[in-house]
Amino acid sequence: MTTLKVIPKKLKGTVTVPPSKSMAHRAVICASLADGRSVISNIQLSDDIKATIEGMRAFGAVILHDGDTLTIDGIGTGITRRSQEINCNESGSTLRFLVPLATLFEGETRFVGKGKLGQRPLEPYQEMFENQSLRYEPAPTELLDLTIEGRLKPGVYEMAGDISSQFITGMLLTLPMLDGESVIKMTTHLESKGYIDLTLTVLKEFGIEINHDKEYKFFKIKGNQSYQAQDYKIEGDYSQAAFWLSARTLANEISVEGLNDYSLQGDREIVEILEDLSQQADERVIDGAQVPDIIPVVALVAALSKGKTRLINLDRLRIKESDRLIATQKELAALGARIKVVGADLHIEGVSILKGGQEVWSHKDHRMAMMLAIASTICQEPIIIKDTECVKKSYPDFWEVFQNVGGEIHEWNMG
Numbered sequence: 001m002t003t004l005k006v007i008p009k010k011l012k013g014t015v016t017v018p019p020s021k022s023m024a025h026r027a028v029i030c031a032s033l034a035d036g037r038s039v040i041s042n043i044q045l046s047d048d049i050k051a052t053i054e055g056m057r058a059f060g061a062v063i064l065h066d067g068d069t070l071t072i073d074g075i076g077t078g079i080t081r082r083s084q085e086i087n088c089n090e091s092g093s094t095l096r097f098l099v100p101l102a103t104l105f106e107g108e109t110r111f112v113g114k115g116k117l118g119q120r121p122l123e124p125y126q127e128m129f130e131n132q133s134l135r136y137e138p139a140p141t142e143l144l145d146l147t148i149e150g151r152l153k154p155g156v157y158e159m160a161g162d163i164s165s166q167f168i169t170g171m172l173l174t175l176p177m178l179d180g181e182s183v184i185k186m187t188t189h190l191e192s193k194g195y196i197d198l199t200l201t202v203l204k205e206f207g208i209e210i211n212h213d214k215e216y217k218f219f220k221i222k223g224n225q226s227y228q229a230q231d232y233k234i235e236g237d238y239s240q241a242a243f244w245l246s247a248r249t250l251a252n253e254i255s256v257e258g259l260n261d262y263s264l265q266g267d268r269e270i271v272e273i274l275e276d277l278s279q280q281a282d283e284r285v286i287d288g289a290q291v292p293d294i295i296p297v298v299a300l301v302a303a304l305s306k307g308k309t310r311l312i313n314l315d316r317l318r319i320k321e322s323d324r325l326i327a328t329q330k331e332l333a334a335l336g337a338r339i340k341v342v343g344a345d346l347h348i349e350g351v352s353i354l355k356g357g358q359e360v361w362s363h364k365d366h367r368m369a370m371m372l373a374i375a376s377t378i379c380q381e382p383i384i385i386k387d388t389e390c391v392k393k394s395y396p397d398f399w400e401v402f403q404n405v406g407g408e409i410h411e412w413n414m415g
């Protein structure tokens with residue numbers, strides 16, 4: 001466990017944002033399933049991306065890493081690989097994308113992981129496996145340990161869209177490889193829709209065709225499709241840019257490079273949200289249903305914006321790496337913000353400065369750790385952040401970049 005003392009400092013400089021984790025997961029998977037060689041550039045080996053790479057290697061892809069590039073010799077259609085174990089670490093995306101994909105292979109697949117991953121929902125898959133009488137065996141432990149076996153059949157899949165869009169992505173990646181047409185029918189409205197857009201664009205790049213209606217109520221997926229090898233450059237990550245863009249809104253002189261202005265990433269909404277928070281208003285409402293990952297840092301900016309802000313529809317924040325609804329409220333309140341949880345919403349009343357001078361906790365959640373680092377820049381007194389190494393999940397050099405733009409951190413011995 002690493003604890004850092006962070007001295008309040010104004011940040012100044014240019015940050016080149018890391019590559020999009022969401023797009024990297026998808027590109028690595030698509031390239032690994034293709035026939036032939038793909039080169040994926042602008043890759044950063046966060047723990048989550050490492051887990052997906054290891055998973056696809058276990059399925060038989062040959063993946064070589066050199067600098068920020070991966071050369072991937074895909075598995076293609078001759079898929080016959082036998083039993084494997086995949087360590088998802090703490091990556092929900094890896095787990096939920098690779099569970100249905102594993103059914104394309106012979107033999108059993110055991111998924112293991114750490115942290116809260118074993119407690120995050122998987123029921124939609126459990127139900128699906130049970131309906132098709134496939135093996136689905138979770139070990140009786142809090143940590144993820146799930147063994148599955150059997151082949152999913154093409155057909156009609158009824159799926160909820162308000163638990164996690166990652167289940168829909170997992171199925172969109174898998175169903176094209178089955179030997180018949182499938183349909184996904186949504187049984188609820190779709191949340192985190194932007195992530196489905198990312199899946200559909202990356203699938204298209206790799207030659208996979210999916211038809212859907214305008215409202216994303218159903219997806220029609222032809223079977224017997226094959227992934228085409230592709231050279232693909234990962235674009236900058238708006239979810240990570242959100243920390244630096246928020247730092248700028250909080251009067252740090254930060255400029256951000258490496259973003260695609262036309263990106264389909266849902267978290268591009270951070271740009272509009274920050275504009276909204278910079279305007280004078282007595283009361284504003286921001287809906288978090290489509291953009292759960294940026295909410296902790298949005299809450300920070302709201303806590304320092306004049307007037308009242310209600311962040312609404314945050315139920316799914318509870319099932320991330322930590323309960324981000326409670327964690328955000330608790331840690332920001334400790335620093336001096338006026339923030340409370342009301343049902344699945346956060347009610348925030350702006351203050352002009354945070355007092356700091358407190359020990360706070362990342363809850364072992366990378367997005368909480370990074371939000372607290374940015375919070376320190378607006379505190380009157382140093383803060384102590386516990387469990388800071390969790391940034392490795394998505395942004396391994398975050399603390400280095402933080403120091404490069406003037407952040408001052410010291411390792412802290414809790415004694």
Ligand SMILES: O=C(O)C1=C[C@@H](OP(=O)(O)O)[C@@H](O)[C@H](O)C1
Pocket residue numbers: 021022023093163164165166169191192195292293316
């Ligand atoms: O598909 C993806 O890449 C992701 C989907 C989102 O999850 P939900 O769909 O569960 O909200 C998001 O929170 C996660 O960090 C990445």
Ligand SMILES: C=C(OP(=O)(O)O)C(=O)O
Pocket residue numbers: 048090091092093094293320321367394
């Ligand atoms: C929730 C996240 O990722 P995942 O669901 O892939 O673990 C995240 O990166 O904030």
